[in-house]
Amino acid sequence: MLKCPKLYLTTALVAGLTALPLLADPLGLGRAALPEEIAAWDVAVMPDGRGLPPGHGNVYDGEDLWIDHCAACHGDFAEGAGAWPPIVGGRGSLTAARPLKTVESYWPYLSTVWDYVNRSMPFGAAQTLEDDEVYAIVAYILYSAGLVDDDFELSHENFSEIRLPNESGFYIDDRAVVEFPIFKQDPCMSDCGDAVSIVARAQELNVTPEFPVIRYSFSGVSLVEAPVAEDAPAPQIIEEVQLAGLDPALVAAGETAWRQCRTCHQIGEGARNGTGPALNNIVDASVGQVDGLRYSPAFAEASAGGMIWDAATLDAFLENPAGLIPRNRMSFRGIRSAEERAALIAYLTSHMD
Ligand code: HEC
Numbered sequence: 001m002l003k004c005p006k007l008y009l010t011t012a013l014v015a016g017l018t019a020l021p022l023l024a025d026p027l028g029l030g031r032a033a034l035p036e037e038i039a040a041w042d043v044a045v046m047p048d049g050r051g052l053p054p055g056h057g058n059v060y061d062g063e064d065l066w067i068d069h070c071a072a073c074h075g076d077f078a079e080g081a082g083a084w085p086p087i088v089g090g091r092g093s094l095t096a097a098r099p100l101k102t103v104e105s106y107w108p109y110l111s112t113v114w115d116y117v118n119r120s121m122p123f124g125a126a127q128t129l130e131d132d133e134v135y136a137i138v139a140y141i142l143y144s145a146g147l148v149d150d151d152f153e154l155s156h157e158n159f160s161e162i163r164l165p166n167e168s169g170f171y172i173d174d175r176a177v178v179e180f181p182i183f184k185q186d187p188c189m190s191d192c193g194d195a196v197s198i199v200a201r202a203q204e205l206n207v208t209p210e211f212p213v214i215r216y217s218f219s220g221v222s223l224v225e226a227p228v229a230e231d232a233p234a235p236q237i238i239e240e241v242q243l244a245g246l247d248p249a250l251v252a253a254g255e256t257a258w259r260q261c262r263t264c265h266q267i268g269e270g271a272r273n274g275t276g277p278a279l280n281n282i283v284d285a286s287v288g289q290v291d292g293l294r295y296s297p298a299f300a301e302a303s304a305g306g307m308i309w310d311a312a313t314l315d316a317f318l319e320n321p322a323g324l325i326p327r328n329r330m331s332f333r334g335i336r337s338a339e340e341r342a343a344l345i346a347y348l349t350s351h352m353d
């Protein structure tokens with residue numbers, strides 16, 4: 001949540017202001033910032049609604065805006081798409097082994113949602129939305145979270161009436177009262193318990209869980225969902241899927257997954273370079289060789305080293321772009337699911353001349 005230029009500027013401005021009275025006199029430079037200048041930077045919205053600009057927006061308009069500006073990454077219903085974060089769902093999961101933290105399940109105040117969307121979304125085109133558009137999109141998020149009906153309109157006037165489900169999950173740190181007294185008791189230094197005896201060993205107890213793994217092979221190359229750590233036990237293969245030729249269902253799945261790529265890449269007839277290169281004929285091509293794109297030095301180096309986009313290399317890149325080619329310019333966090341990566345590779349393969 002720190003990707004926010006305005007926040008940095010506000011902090012810098014405040015720091016500057018504190019220093020000003022000392023400097024202004026002797027140097028005769030500058031002047032104190034005007035209240036309206038400060039107000040222009042002071043954009044934080046507080047839980048009680050302070051800082052909100054006047055405005056309103058309803059669920060219907062919010063849905064249209066969402067489809068245009070947000071759905072490619074966060075899913076049509078804010079449920080998340082591929083590696084991009086879900087915005088709703090996960091209620092009640094915070095105490096589970098794998099909590100799903102979303103606006104619906106985790107965020108305490110709606111003001112943070114408004115402020116965050118206003119400052120930093122859509123990703124890559126931050127601060128392009130009008131105030132009323134932000135209200136409408138936030139109304140749509142509330143609707144997707146099941147917190148309001150479809151005829152709901154959000155405005156600066158009813159804003160502070162909305163409560164998010166996990167508001168009471170946040171409370172003032174009470175450890176000084178609840179925990180410190182326990183730790184402050186005198187520690188036992190001798191004869192504290194019965195003699196210790198070893199009753200079993202971890203290995204025999206089989207405490208290391210086995211992660212089920214699906215192995216996909218494609219174009220003769222095996223793509224295996226890697227075990228989490230290098231020294232982790234070998235993956236237990238529970239299913240072997242052969243992707244000989246191009247499975248239409250897999251290509252279709254790849255087309256769906258492609259939604260995460262299309263903000264930056266084009267593919268198919270007439271595809272042009274965008275933020276990233278056009279990706280026709282990329283499978284088995286050399287790295288960084290699409291005409292007309294200015295690649296990063298990291299890509300140029302990988303290219304000079306002879307790296308080829310075969311299925312295994314693509315798979316490693318899509319799983320963790322920065323892991324395969326450090327300091328490259330594809331700002332994409334990667335795709336955890338081996339199945340989804342295999343589908344994308346099939347989709348790329350379906351775009352070969
Ligand atoms: C190109 C992909 C992309 C688009 C389009 C996009 N987002 Fe995001 N969004 C992200 C990424 C990536 C993050 C996580 C950023 C981070 O953690 O720093 C994120 C985070 C968020 C979060 C915070 C989620 C959390 O729990 O931390 C919200 C809320 C959000 N986006 C709303 C929106 C809205 C509303 C739009 C449309 C106006 C939008 N996003 C468009 C990629 C996108």
Ligand code: HEC
Pocket residue numbers: 257258260261262263264265275276277279282286287288289290294295296297298299309318327328329330331332344
């Ligand atoms: C935020 C923009 C962005 C997104 C999203 C993105 N890419 Fe990229 N991609 C790039 C850029 C930029 C490069 C070139 C990187 C460089 O020069 O370091 C690139 C490079 C690539 C390359 C290597 C191309 C070549 O000519 O060497 C492949 C393959 C690729 N991306 C696939 C994908 C796929 C598949 C997805 C979706 C899962 C995706 N990218 C998502 C921006 C993006």
